Amino acid sequence: MSKQTIQSLRGMKDIVNHDSELFTYFVDNAAKIAQNYGFCYIETPLLEETNLFKRSVGESSDIVNKEMYQFIDKGENDVCLRPEGTAGVVRHFVEKKLDRAGGENRWYYYGPMFRYERPQKGRLREFHQFGCEVFGVSSVYEDANIILMIKDILDFFGIKFKLLLNSLGCKECMPPYKENLISHLTSFKEKLCEDCNRRIETNPIRVLDCKNDNCQLLLTDAPRITNSLCESCDTDFDKLKEILDFNNVEYTVDSNLVRGLDYYSKTAFEFVSDEIGAQSAIAGGGRYDRLVEFLGGKATPAIGFAIGIERLLELIKVKEDTQDVLYIGAMSEDALNVITKIANKKRKEIKTVLEYSSRGFSKHFKIADKKGATIVALVGEDELKNNTIFVKNIKTNEESNINLEEF
């Protein structure tokens, strides 16, 4: 009998070698930044009751409608693998009666999420998020702080981004806006795509971010939520923009930004990059002041975000490709100790590859090439005598002997 090999499932992949190193590098540093902003680590189960996501992410969302890894377990419980992290954290908050205790809670998390989507570049069925959630703070300064924190994380890794910003109003101004939008959309309903027609019935604002070009053309004159906000939402949105301006954070107001999860109110945002193809959102989030209530708790203001780790790592890789890598080698046994010391020093400023065996000049260049080095530095008998190091920049072809202390 032939034994067939087993492969990982479609849209799921192993994270290993350089990717896993980057993964931990990202999580460690993002966690440090979150801790400096007062967040504490939380880990919630990957498996939750299906109802948790129906009641939070929303029955009309694609995530709940089409993309859940849902099954009945051996105890006849309807469960599903979490498609996102917010719902589990809110469940914890309500379960532990922290809504009754008052006060503020700030948690960060990271880990796998599961969505049965059509896999493509940047879109997986198992992917990882790094997220933060804040409970008990209604001030719009918190919204600004959350945005500043994401910016800090992206800046730390040198990632360029665009910030899209919107306000989705509240329970006072969103319902009349929806009515207005429905009557506008109904007048040319038959020209809109099938999905939009379904959404007019289930969640009309999702029509606004339809990816179909024809629908987008038809939506040019659609009423805008930013023109329909109540006084309180309008004041908060203006204040948020003012704080961001004051902190030199650039943003674009996009009144079609509605997010794919139903729990948002007021501030909604996305960080996008034009360097990773069609799946351009690297982070998304916003305020969800009513979700605690939807899940049976006492009304509590809340806000959060999640970064898509795989998408972010793609960007770190793009950046890495342009970074220098130093290769250090010895051309005599005697030089091995010296190059170890130099590499240890150099690693504080540049990615450094060290070759442990002494080799000839051209052999070193062959190895350096395989390891992706952009600078090659070699020490042999002559260099040892003169206290120098031979250095060649592969990109510019410049070469010289540099005094060891200066190097």
Ligand code: HAM
């Ligand atoms: P989301 O926008 O659905 O928000 O996901 C956040 C990020 O996860 C996206 O911007 C994207 O980078 C990444 N992502 C989503 N789906 C995939 C996929 N199939 N493959 C790869 N990456 C993906 C949320 O999940 C909310 N829970 C965020 C939040 C937290 N809002 C408030 N608190």
